[in-house]
Amino acid sequence: MRHARALVGGLAATTTLFAASLPASASASSGQAPDVRLLDTISVPVGGTELGMPFGGLSGIDYDPGSGTYVAVSDDRSENGKARFYTLRLPLAGGAFxxxxxxxxxxxxxADTDGAPFAAKTVDPEAIRFTPGARSVLWTSEGASSAGKPAFVREATTSGxxxxxxxxxxxxxxxxxxSGTLTAGVRNNQALEGLTLSPDxxxxxxxxENALVQDGPAAxxxxxxxxxxxxxDRRTGEPVAERVYEVDPISDAPTAPLPPPVNTxxxxxxxxEILAINETDYLTVERSFASGVGFAIRVYWTSTLxxxxxxxxxxxxxxxxxxxxxxxxxxxxxxxxxDNVEGITWGPTLPDGSRSLVLVADDNFGFNGSTTKFHLLSVRSGLLAARTPDVNGDGVVDARDLAAIPTAGRAGDLDGNGRTNAKDIRLWLTYTKKFPTA
Structure with a gap:
C-alpha cells in the first residue's frame, strides 16, 4: 500500500509539473490528419541501365541524412550483372518527389570474402543499411537453402x-x-529479407521472411x-535478444498461373523489410502476393516489449x-x-513537420509485370516515439514510466528534441492509447 501511494503521489507530481504547459487541445483528436499518408510515387521503366549494368531488382534502401543520399541494393544474384548496390538521390519538392x-x-x-565479385548464383542480396556516419554498409544475403548455401549478414565498405x-x-x-528435404534452418528464398540498425x-x-523450418509453417x-x-551486437557478434514475430496469413488466393517459364x-x-523506430519498436513491411491478383502491401507497427x-x-x-x-x-x-515493395527507410523531415518514409519496389527485372517504384509516405508528427516508452527499462509500459519521465534525462526525451517537457508526456499518453503494450 505504501508503494502504491508513493506511485500515485509521483504521478500527481508529474501531472502538476506539466499541466501548465499542456495545450487545451492536447486530448482532442477530431479533425486530426491520418497517421500515415501516401504522398507520391515515381516509377522507373523496366529494362534501363545505369553505369553499365541493368537498373533493377532493388530490394533494400537506406537514407543518410548527413549527405542526403540513399543506398539501394539489387537482388541480382550476379546473373544480370554483378551483385551490387547503388548510391542515389531522391530530392523532394514540398511533399512530393x-x-x-x-x-x-x-x-x-x-565483393566476396576473397575480394572478388560474387560468382553467378552464389549470393542473393536483400537488405542494406548505412552504419553510423555512412562509413560503411551492412547487407544481407538470403543464401540458397535448397543448395545448402546459408544466409548471412556482412559489412562492406562504401565501395563494396x-x-x-x-x-x-x-x-x-x-x-x-x-533425400534433400530441408529439415531445419531458414526456408529457401524466405530468409533474411529484413535488416535495420538500433538507434545507436x-x-x-x-x-x-517466414518461420525457420523447425519453428512452424510458412504463411x-x-x-x-x-x-x-x-x-x-555488432562489436562482439553475440546475440543480444531474439523474439517471435507472427506474419499474417496470405491475403488472397491465386486466380491465374504465373507467366512462362513458371506456369504455376x-x-x-x-x-x-524492418525499420527501427526506437530501442523496442519497429516498422515491418508485410508483402502478400497471389498470381492473377498481385501484391498487397501493409506496414505494421510492432514492439518487442x-x-x-x-x-x-x-x-x-x-x-x-x-x-x-x-x-x-x-x-x-x-x-x-x-507493386513488390521490399525496402523502407526514414527520409527527410517534411515541410509540415511530419516524418517521411521512402519505400522501394523490386521490379524482378521485368518478370510478371513488376516495375521499380519509389513511394513517399508521411508519418504524422507525435505518433511514434524516438525513444522507447519503456522509460525505466523494466520491460513493460506502465504508470511507472510516466512517473519517471521528468527525471529520466535522455531516456525521458521521447520525441528526441533534446528537451524533456510536456510534449514527452503527451507522446507517452498517445502511445499507450494508440498502441497498448502493457
Missing part, C-alpha cells in the same frame, strides 16, 4: 569491399535430409508464420508470446499499385 526518376550517382560491386561477417545462431543454418548503431536487427491462406527477429499458381506472404526472448532456442515450442503488432498503413486502401 522533385523529379520523375532517381539520380543515380554511383554503383558499387559487392568485404569487411566482416556477423555470425548467425546455429538454428538458422540449413539442414537437409539424405551498435546492434544489427534482422528478421526472417498460408489460413495460417500465420512465426518469424524470428534477431538482435546482434503461386501465393505467399512474408516480412520484406512483453515478447518472449527465444535466444539460444534451436526450435520454438509454440507457447512463446509473440511481438505485439498493429496495422499502421495499408496500400490496398489507397487505390495505388504498390
Amino acid at each position: 522533385a523529379g520523375s526518376a532517381p539520380d543515380v550517382e554511383s554503383l558499387s560491386v559487392l 569491399g568485404y569487411v566482416t561477417e556477423l555470425p548467425l545462431p546455429s538454428a538458422y543454418a540449413p539442414v537437409r535430409s539424405a 548503431g551498435g546492434k544489427a536487427v534482422t528478421i526472417t 498460408s491462406l489460413v495460417a500465420k508464420s512465426p518469424s524470428r527477429l534477431l538482435v546482434t 499458381y503461386s501465393a505467399d506472404r512474408g516480412v520484406s 512483453g515478447a518472449t526472448d527465444v535466444r539460444g532456442e534451436e526450435a520454438l515450442s509454440g507457447t512463446e508470446t509473440p511481438m505485439t503488432k498493429k496495422l499502421l498503413f495499408d496500400f490496398t486502401t489507397t487505390g495505388a499499385d504498390a
